[in-house]
Amino acid sequence: xxxxxxxxxxxxxxxVGALLLLWASTGCDDFKPTEQATxxxxxxxxxxxxxxxxxxxxEIPAEVERVATVNVDAFRMTLHLDAGEKLVxxxxxxxxxxxxxxxxxxxRAFDGLENTPKIGGGQPGSEISLEKIVSVExxxxxxWAFSRGDSxxxxxNRADQIQQQLGIPVIAVNTLGRDREEEQIYAEIxxxxxxxxxxxxxxxxxxxxxxxYFTEVEQIQERIAEHRKSAAAEQGKEAQELxxxxxxxxxxxxxxxxxxxxxxxxxxxxDNVATARRGRDGEISAEQLLAWDPEYIxxxxxxxxxxxxxxxxxxxxxxxxxxxxxxxxIYRFKGTYMGWDLATGLIDLIHxxxxxxxxxFDDIDTAQRGEQILNKFYGQEGLFEHLNEQxxxxxxxxx
Numbered sequence: 001x002x003x004x005x006x007x008x009x010x011x012x013x014x015x016v017g018a019l020l021l022l023w024a025s026t027g028c029d030d031f032k033p034t035e036q037a038t039x040x041x042x043x044x045x046x047x048x049x050x051x052x053x054x055x056x057x058x059e060i061p062a063e064v065e066r067v068a069t070v071n072v073d074a075f076r077m078t079l080h081l082d083a084g085e086k087l088v089x090x091x092x093x094x095x096x097x098x099x100x101x102x103x104x105x106x107x108r109a110f111d112g113l114e115n116t117p118k119i120g121g122g123q124p125g126s127e128i129s130l131e132k133i134v135s136v137e138x139x140x141x142x143x144w145a146f147s148r149g150d151s152x153x154x155x156x157n158r159a160d161q162i163q164q165q166l167g168i169p170v171i172a173v174n175t176l177g178r179d180r181e182e183e184q185i186y187a188e189i190x191x192x193x194x195x196x197x198x199x200x201x202x203x204x205x206x207x208x209x210x211x212x213y214f215t216e217v218e219q220i221q222e223r224i225a226e227h228r229k230s231a232a233a234e235q236g237k238e239a240q241e242l243x244x245x246x247x248x249x250x251x252x253x254x255x256x257x258x259x260x261x262x263x264x265x266x267x268x269x270x271d272n273v274a275t276a277r278r279g280r281d282g283e284i285s286a287e288q289l290l291a292w293d294p295e296y297i298x299x300x301x302x303x304x305x306x307x308x309x310x311x312x313x314x315x316x317x318x319x320x321x322x323x324x325x326x327x328x329x330i331y332r333f334k335g336t337y338m339g340w341d342l343a344t345g346l347i348d349l350i351h352x353x354x355x356x357x358x359x360x361f362d363d364i365d366t367a368q369r370g371e372q373i374l375n376k377f378y379g380q381e382g383l384f385e386h387l388n389e390q391x392x393x394x395x396x397x398x399x
Contacts, residue, residue: 050198053145053191054156054172058163061139064199069142070121070128073175073339076106077193078142080209080342080377081202084110089136093122094338100303105387106341109378123338124174125149130165138168140199145172152177171199176340180261186214189342209342209377216346216373217267220353224269227360244271245356248294248324249333252306255313256284259300262335264349270296270356286318296356297324301391302337310395331355334391343377344387351393367394 049059068089069075075091078084087110095103099122107113117136120128125147133141143159150158155172163170175192179185190210197206228239235242247270251257258274260281265272273292274284301307310330319325333352334344347370354361367384370393374383388394 048198050171050195052159052172052195053174053177053188054152054159056156056159056172058169058171060169060171060199063201064139066136066138067140067142067200068119068133068136068138070119070126071124071142071144071173071339072106072122072337073144073192074142074173074196075110076339076341077173077175077196078200079106079109081193081196081200081205082379083200083202084112086200087112087116088138089119089133090116091122091338092118092120093126097122099123099306099338100390101305102303102390103386104303104337104390105344105374105378105383108386109380109383130162133166133168140169140171141166142199143170143172145174146177171195174339175342176263176336182263182266185263189213212376213342213346217349220349221267221269223360224353224357227357228269231359244269246271246273246293246295246323247298247356248273248289248292248296249298249335250300250308251281252300252302252308252335255297255299255308256286256289257282258284259335262333262348263340264333264345264352265298267349268353268356270352289319290322293321293323295323295327296329296331297322298331298333298352300335301332301393302335303390307332307392328396329355330396332392332395334387334393343373346373347384347387347393351397355397366397 046062047059048062049057051057065086066088067078067083067086069078069087070091072091072094075087075094078087090110093099094107095101103113110116117132119132119136120126124144141162143162145155147155159170159172173192173195175189176185177188179188193206193210194203197203225239228242232239232242247265249259249262249265249272251259258281260274261272273294297313299308299310310332313319313330314325314328324330331352333348335348347366350361350364350369351366354364354366367388370387371381371384374387375381
């Protein structure tokens, strides 16, 4: 249920003038804030200061009870931290759009979905409504810390601008940003959950989930290391002498739009054939794909709406000489979707690991383990079945 409406605290000023901000990749620099100073907040037992993921120091109430966000990452993490009752404004474009017609798992996991106002946003950098944000009277507003078309400095300036316009503390957060090194990404994940835990008074829950995530990753990597060591010994080799499985990841839009980086593939010690293009997702030619000759093709499939038809790949004679096509090794993965879900990232890790190293994962049932992970993060049963319906993870697998 949506929390009862209450009056804004006295330290929050209500802005005047036009409060509609069209936040798009073009035209956003034309937005002019109203002549209003950021509220003067004195440090006291009633407030705390946090540093967001853009390096901004933001003073917020010591007890945050009402949260609004246009950021799907922040929405997910709020649910992960069992603080859904604090949400009074949520992203608009999570489903019922070109990205996903059906409800996403995070939308299904939110009990207040039907009664909570949608205030814009969803895809990073998309349109938001300041008027709607103010109308739901939040204690804090959770904004994006990352958008592909903008620098961190530009995002910080925009967060400051919106905070000035709203008269409400604005906190920028994301699970993944521009970093492509594992240790930096891990630090960013930990920072995101620590920040959200501090804002929502869920520090213990945040620490527990992050620890569980890292433990699961470590256990999976240990499985692979033991498998590679054993396989190498049988061949009279060292583990490092074994070739890593060659993988190509296709974007949801079409086969020839490559995904140059995805954390679970890095964690699985696979050879992403597009590594030379790391950080350069984009179009490639059929000739390039043939030259790379991946052993496995993974199709980014966040929903039933956004996907490449696997059957068309097998029927394309120009691709017939690719090893993955010849061997029928064409699979799907959930991947990113308006940010990245730590829970489905773990499921992708197990799912892809079981495909690439079947002997190392022969005692793991993807559906069963996936259900356990989603239940741990979202506190609801039956979510894996819906995830599989949307992303077809078990398509062409033995589970």
